[in-house]
Amino acid sequence: MKSNMWLDRLWMPFTSHNEQLEHPPLVIERGSGIYLYDTNGKQYIDAIGSWWVSAFGHCNPQISEAVKNQLGKLEHVLMAGFISEATTELTSILGDVLPRQLNRIFYSDNGSTSVEVALKIALQYHTLRGSNRNEFAAFGGGYHGDTLGSISVGGIPSFHGLFHEKFKKQHFTDSPYCFRCPAGKEPQSCHAQCMDGLERILEEHGKRIAACVFEPMVQGASGMRVYPPKVLHRVFDLCKSHGVITIADEVATGLGRTGKMFACDHAEVVPDIMCLAKGLTGGYLPLAVTAVREEIYDEFKGGPFSNRTLNHGHTFTGNPLASAAAVAALKLLIQNQFPESAQFVMQYFSKGLESLYEHNNVSGIRHLGFIGAFEIVRDKKTNEPFPQELRVPFRFSQIALQKGLILRPLGNTVYYMPPFNVKTEELDKIFALTKEAIEEISDEYTAS
Ligand SMILES: Cc1ncc(COP(=O)(O)O)c(C=O)c1O
Numbered sequence: 110m111k112s113n114m115w116l117d118r119l120w121m122p123f124t125s126h127n128e129q130l131e132h133p134p135l136v137i138e139r140g141s142g143i144y145l146y147d148t149n150g151k152q153y154i155d156a157i158g159s160w161w162v163s164a165f166g167h168c169n170p171q172i173s174e175a176v177k178n179q180l181g182k183l184e185h186v187l188m189a190g191f192i193s194e195a196t197t198e199l200t201s202i203l204g205d206v207l208p209r210q211l212n213r214i215f216y217s218d219n220g221s222t223s224v225e226v227a228l229k230i231a232l233q234y235h236t237l238r239g240s241n242r243n244e245f246a247a248f249g250g251g252y253h254g255d256t257l258g259s260i261s262v263g264g265i266p267s268f269h270g271l272f273h274e275k276f277k278k279q280h281f282t283d284s285p286y287c288f289r290c291p292a293g294k295e296p297q298s299c300h301a302q303c304m305d306g307l308e309r310i311l312e313e314h315g316k317r318i319a320a321c322v323f324e325p326m327v328q329g330a331s332g333m334r335v336y337p338p339k340v341l342h343r344v345f346d347l348c349k350s351h352g353v354i355t356i357a358d359e360v361a362t363g364l365g366r367t368g369k370m371f372a373c374d375h376a377e378v379v380p381d382i383m384c385l386a387k388g389l390t391g392g393y394l395p396l397a398v399t400a401v402r403e404e405i406y407d408e409f410k411g412g413p414f415s416n417r418t419l420n421h422g423h424t425f426t427g428n429p430l431a432s433a434a435a436v437a438a439l440k441l442l443i444q445n446q447f448p449e450s451a452q453f454v455m456q457y458f459s460k461g462l463e464s465l466y467e468h469n470n471v472s473g474i475r476h477l478g479f480i481g482a483f484e485i486v487r488d489k490k491t492n493e494p495f496p497q498e499l500r501v502p503f504r505f506s507q508i509a510l511q512k513g514l515i516l517r518p519l520g521n522t523v524y525y526m527p528p529f530n531v532k533t534e535e536l537d538k539i540f541a542l543t544k545e546a547i548e549e550i551s552d553e554y555t556a557s
Pocket of ligand 1: 252254255324330359360
């Protein structure tokens, strides 16, 4: 019998102590395509891209090969005075993929640090220009990572509330949460009133605000809240008129996930700074990008004693193995003309999602590209949720897991993030298993 000693030593992320004991993590031995296999050989469909990173499935042959090749050449070199060949190649390819205005590429090693870098650049940029802008605007329901800077602009009370009082300089507008619109409007006929708050913030504090940080088109961690491009239009217009830098956190949405190369493309806008991570390496290794407009970079030009250097860097910044994985993942994206070439699969995916709507406990269906979600409700007529303490979404995910389907609800939201090369029969299986799990939930909780 294998020892369970490791469980007593482990501190799992986002997991309470009791839950870790009652529901120990499933040990996964291997992966292939959309499937993961536990140590008993049981197969699971990974419907969420393993924390939204797996753009081309697990153990993709091309990315694996690229990493193996790089392993035979170089595993690490400091990115100060040196750079790996793989990182130079990555920089060139990113230059072709990114909007041409986002000309400067700064590497770090995860989504949170890409946001930290963006916040620091915004603060230092204004300081270099002699302006006193040192506050930020952000969205309620926003998530930008777990480091101190990124949580300071995060708007999810259970994640960030504890820390917010430590930061005095953030201003939060409403979440563009169309299913439960803060302004009581319908998505088709609204005029992005959810951003009235941003207008008020900028009118009152605009001269002190360095940047506005947001997840374009989809607020991921607060429940895959998909919102219309008109909201982005309003954000960009407001920021422009107040001289506020726009930071688009495309850590989750960038590089094809929303059906366009970047979520900002849905609104045909280019931010001043864009953050990328997650799918950048196809989910192989940690790597992140903060891409910046040249006009911003211009302020940082100067010699070693000019005080114009961005003094920021991480040990694994621009790591060669991660860079090789990213080069291979980007080549897959380009050669297969993703996401445009996947129109049929994306439509098939959205039809599958819509088919869940027949169920009384399913509401608030939304999708954009390869992101889809619905909310578990007690009754679709009122959209009333089940009482939190019943933990219905968690129970739902446990039932799905028994059936071989990996889902990980966010609050009441069940979401899907399949790889871009998902097969239609795999989608059929995902939605068939989802329906079975919902029916079981319904029998358990609404029978009485
Ligand atoms: C939009 C967004 N920004 C930043 C992050 C943080 O990324 P990481 O977990 O790699 O630090 C996440 C992670 O889920 C995210 O969804």
